[in-house]
Amino acid sequence: MDACSLYDAVIVARSRSPQYSGAAKAETARAQGTNPLCGDRVRLSLCEERDGIRDLRHETRGCAICIASTDLMAETVTGRTKADALELARRFTDMLNSQSSSADLDGEAGLPGVLQAFLPLRTHRSRLRCATLPWTALGEALKHD
Amino acid sequence: MSISETDSLSHADLSHLRGQFPILSQTVHGKPLIFLDSAASAQKPDVVIDGMAEMMRSQYANIHRGLHWMSERSTEAYEAARSRVAEFLGAGSREEIIFTHNSTEAINLVAYSYGSLIRPGQAVLISEMEHHANLVPWQMLRDRAGIELRVAPISDDGDLDLDAYGALLSDGKVALVAVTHMSNVLGTVTPAARLVEMAHSAGAKILLDGSQAVVHRRVNVRELDADFYTFTGHKLYGPTGIGVLYGRRELLEAMPPFMGGGDMISSVTFEKSIWAPVPAKFEAGTPAIVEAVGLGIAIDWMESVGFDMIEAHEAALTKHALRVLTDVPGLSIVGKPRDRGGVVSFTMDDVHPHDIATLLDRNGIAVRAGHHCAEPLMRRLGLTATARASFAVYTTEHEIDVLAATLRHIRQFFV
Numbered sequence: 001m002d003a004c005s006l007y008d009a010v011i012v013a014r015s016r017s018p019q020y021s022g023a024a025k026a027e028t029a030r031a032q033g034t035n036p037l038c039g040d041r042v043r044l045s046l047c048e049e050r051d052g053i054r055d056l057r058h059e060t061r062g063c064a065i066c067i068a069s070t071d072l073m074a075e076t077v078t079g080r081t082k083a084d085a086l087e088l089a090r091r092f093t094d095m096l097n098s099q100s101s102s103a104d105l106d107g108e109a110g111l112p113g114v115l116q117a118f119l120p121l122r123t124h125r126s127r128l129r130c131a132t133l134p135w136t137a138l139g140e141a142l143k144h145d
Numbered sequence: 146m147s148i149s150e151t152d153s154l155s156h157a158d159l160s161h162l163r164g165q166f167p168i169l170s171q172t173v174h175g176k177p178l179i180f181l182d183s184a185a186s187a188q189k190p191d192v193v194i195d196g197m198a199e200m201m202r203s204q205y206a207n208i209h210r211g212l213h214w215m216s217e218r219s220t221e222a223y224e225a226a227r228s229r230v231a232e233f234l235g236a237g238s239r240e241e242i243i244f245t246h247n248s249t250e251a252i253n254l255v256a257y258s259y260g261s262l263i264r265p266g267q268a269v270l271i272s273e274m275e276h277h278a279n280l281v282p283w284q285m286l287r288d289r290a291g292i293e294l295r296v297a298p299i300s301d302d303g304d305l306d307l308d309a310y311g312a313l314l315s316d317g318k319v320a321l322v323a324v325t326h327m328s329n330v331l332g333t334v335t336p337a338a339r340l341v342e343m344a345h346s347a348g349a350k351i352l353l354d355g356s357q358a359v360v361h362r363r364v365n366v367r368e369l370d371a372d373f374y375t376f377t378g379h380k381l382y383g384p385t386g387i388g389v390l391y392g393r394r395e396l397l398e399a400m401p402p403f404m405g406g407g408d409m410i411s412s413v414t415f416e417k418s419i420w421a422p423v424p425a426k427f428e429a430g431t432p433a434i435v436e437a438v439g440l441g442i443a444i445d446w447m448e449s450v451g452f453d454m455i456e457a458h459e460a461a462l463t464k465h466a467l468r469v470l471t472d473v474p475g476l477s478i479v480g481k482p483r484d485r486g487g488v489v490s491f492t493m494d495d496v497h498p499h500d501i502a503t504l505l506d507r508n509g510i511a512v513r514a515g516h517h518c519a520e521p522l523m524r525r526l527g528l529t530a531t532a533r534a535s536f537a538v539y540t541t542e543h544e545i546d547v548l549a550a551t552l553r554h555i556r557q558f559f560v
Contacts, residue, residue, distance in 0.1 A: 038530050040529075062497060063500045064497060124503065127499065
């Protein structure tokens with residue numbers, strides 16, 4: 001079977017065993033993202049402190065891409081400032097929306113390596129939303145506090 | 146290709162038939178295309194593709210209004226397609242066939258036009274397994290006209306609950322029943338003749354959404370005694386952009402037009418317009434001329450294969466699919482209707498239907514995944530999405546075997 005590059009080992013591993021599932025202790029904000037096309041739903045639970053995101057947990061009902069994207073988002077934004085997290089969300093989304101399949105776009109510079117596992121989504125545009133759904137929900141959560 | 150002896154189409158027949166569908170020889174991601182998404186839209190045989198191109202090359206003009214040779218030829222071809230559809234459905238007359246752009250538009254036409262004759266206090270009855278196309282237009286009518294929308298439940302197996310259906314009809318307030326003749330998710334073929342009889346006994350008219358059913362079985366609207374019947378061309382090996390509404394003549398004549406414009410009037414002044422007789426009253430503007438002709442060719446093609454052959458082949462395929470898919474570890478088939486057409490929806494534990502569909506696609510296999518435009522049905526089944534394999538006259542048992550084998554690999558990959 002051709003498993004295709006879309007399902008990088010880290011994506012499969014995180015979809016099987018998410019490391020950041022559940023609710024944040026001392027939760028300060030919540031957010032939810034849904035994709036009406038497939039029924040995927042991401043629920044985020046955040047603990048924010050003055051210097052940034054202290055904890056981010058999630059309950060995700062969705063495909064492997066969506067679960068892994070949410071889990072890896074939680075990993076990469078924990079400990080970052082709100083501005084940093086929003087900037088990362090923007091760069092991640094820009095990277096996926098880029099028409100170029102080249103791996104050396106400016107937008108990718110500075111993106112944590114684990115997020116680059118989602119690069120092949122550029123050629124599976126019908127699945128882009130699976131990966132961006134948690135980032136959109138995070139943006140909403142951070143915007144509203 | 147391994148064709149079992151239960152197939153009514155011989156190996157040679159099926160090879161010959163598949164050879165008439167040029168797309169089936171394509172490769173996808175370097176693999177031979179296995180197209181198991183015909184319930185969404187079927188592939189087209191050469192005769193349809195060539196026939197439509199030939200019409201545009203040699204005998205095309207606008208219809209009904211030109212006084213020239215080309216327009217007359219075009220009009221003849223378009224009206225011949227109407228006659229062909231009338232014959233295909235067993236309609237009482239060709240005037241009972243309205244060309245629309247798809248089944249959705251046909252249902253909207255009835256919801257708007259016949260719906261305007263339904264009064265507050267009356268109800269429309271649908272079922273839990275309707276496609277959004279046979280649900281949303283009735284919700285819109287409910288909200289516009291202050292009527293009631295009733296929903297007949299289904300059993301866990303995916304059959305319509307006839308006792309509940311009867312109970313919902315019993316107070317005599319239902320003016321119109323609108324139900325599917327075959328579910329696009331469960332494959333359930335509903336007992337249409339019984340549903341019609343029960344509706345009529347309760348004083349209701351009935352619309353059957355035949356988008357799926359008409360592809361797989363011979364339908365005769367007069368034998369069914371249906372008041373309205375809808376289907377779409379592109380699932381019937383014909384082109385997109387052409388749909389059909391059959392309506393009983395006296396109902397169509399009593400209904401107001403759906404859209405206003407050219408071709409649907411007898412005379413127009415600034416003060417008033419007088420509607421054309423049916424079917425023109427419901428065909429405002431230039432219709433899908435070439436597509437209607439393409440649909441007529443597709444019907445001819447199906448008749449040349451033979452509905453007995455199509456039905457037997459697809460029944461054998463469905464039986465085979467249910468057997469081999471049930472053997473895939475972790476796979477659950479959705480629904481167990483008494484009578485199932487060539488549609489099998491399934492889920493696999495711990496593997497999301499979209500991941501299934503993407504990985505099947507990487508292996509050349511096209512299936513549908515999602516809620517299949519039937520969100521309320523998904524909720525009723527306690528699911529958010531399923532994967533769906535659907536079969537056509539060109540599907541082979543070998544393709545279903547490859548599907549099952551690939552699903553086994555996919556599960557191993559994720560679980």
